[in-house]
Amino acid sequence: MNSGKRQKQRKVLLMGKSGAGKSSMRSIVFSNYVAKDVRRLGATIDVEHSNIKFMGNLMLNLWDCGGQDGFMENYLTHQREHVFSNVAVLIFVFDVESREFQSDLVDYSYIVQALGECSPQAKIFCLIHKMDLVTARLRLPLFEERIEFIRGSSEGFKDSVDFFATSIWDQSLYKAWTQIIYYLIPNASTIESLLQQLAEVIDARELILYERTTCLMVTHVTRGLEGQNPFTDRFERISSILKTHKQSMARHTGIPAGSANFAEMQIKTSRFMFFITRLTENTNLAASIPPSEQVFNAARVNILLARHRFAELDISNKPRAGLSHAYQRTSDDKELADIAAGYVGGKA
Structure with a gap:
């Protein structure tokens, strides 16, 4: 990271x-x-x-x-x-x-x-x-x-x-x-704990963290009824889909497959909303959330604000502050933080 x-x-x-x-x-x-x-x-x-x-x-x-x-x-x-x-x-x-x-x-x-x-x-x-x-x-x-x-x-x-x-x-x-x-990964449990906090903040049913180059899942957090999802191989299926998508982009753009990536993918239905977005330089985050535009927009903003908190994690496994520090305002993201202030937890 x-x-x-x-x-x-x-x-x-x-x-x-x-x-x-x-x-x-x-x-x-x-x-x-x-x-x-x-x-x-x-x-x-x-x-x-x-x-x-x-x-x-x-x-x-x-x-x-x-x-x-x-x-x-x-x-x-x-x-x-x-x-x-x-x-x-x-x-x-x-x-x-x-x-x-x-x-x-x-x-x-x-x-x-x-x-x-x-x-x-x-x-x-x-x-x-x-x-x-x-x-x-x-x-x-x-x-x-x-x-x-x-x-x-x-x-x-x-x-x-x-x-x-x-x-x-x-x-x-x-x-x-x-x-x-x-x-x-020595600090996998620390990443998982932070992911759990983020899932609660954005009211996510499931968060899945993927390494960007290999598309391998690093860890995931599943909440509520999502634990009854019958597709137990869904994490690996998404890995396979992401890998195939990278190879397709490489063929059509000439970019090496290891470097080909995308900004974001979104799926919206009446039963759930799902998106995959970049979390850090080395990871993508997949999120499954309730079918609400309000919750969807709040989740995207809060993930953006949490990026630098995840980027700070390294294998030294040093104790870190809680997720609330992810919302500190800097000169670069102050305006975005002001916009997001009413969205924490998916509530306007």
Whole structure:
């Protein structure tokens, strides 16, 4: 958010056997690829390093590790300390249709042992990938069976491993990576608390915070009856829609997909109103509010006034003042603050 502050680096290992789909998912999430384009990606040779700026001051030091047997052996012997030291997160990808699942489990157990020696505080996420290749009625039983085997090979991490069934062809990939990113952001709870305050001020049914470049959800606040929304994958669906929209803008404008963005999108119906707008340099905010022009206009103004408060947040997790400080008047926004004075809480 505030780029002038010191960046915090988090080392993330992306591992799994060759062909499991590691580089494909990395390219979709961080490099604005679409699923049909990943076929042209070649096999990863040794380790591909990527420094990915996320939420302004969080730098993901992503190590995409080639999964060929020779590379695996090298990681576990000659490069053991180099690869497995100072790791925040290990993401291990299993190909659900692998014909050598027992061999994959053996490699995984060796990697977990090395991680336990060099980075015992690391978090492990296991992605059971390419689930779209499995018949729908068999997916859940197979997923649960795989979890049981993998957990049994997780050594000292067996009680803390998180599992996700994923595919590059649906929203499941975004759901998994959203949870991974949420774990990596040290001040996510602080952002969530501030978002809760903002939701109460503007009478929002739901607020969803998205990182602008990747379109991954950072966190959300759901209030009232919105908690009964039957579309439990709505956050990931919006991620997918935003990503597709960015790619469409890139094709028609010539702007790189990573830089393509929009100012605001609005939807107004008789049952609800919804808009997505820029919150900070690095985030977009989606808001679902009651069907009232008064509440809608008040929400947009108050979000504008709260922007600098969110922009102040960084990964240092220092204690901050409450949301009320977001409404301090400066020479630049005094006129707008005067206009908004009667709108706080959506009341004229």
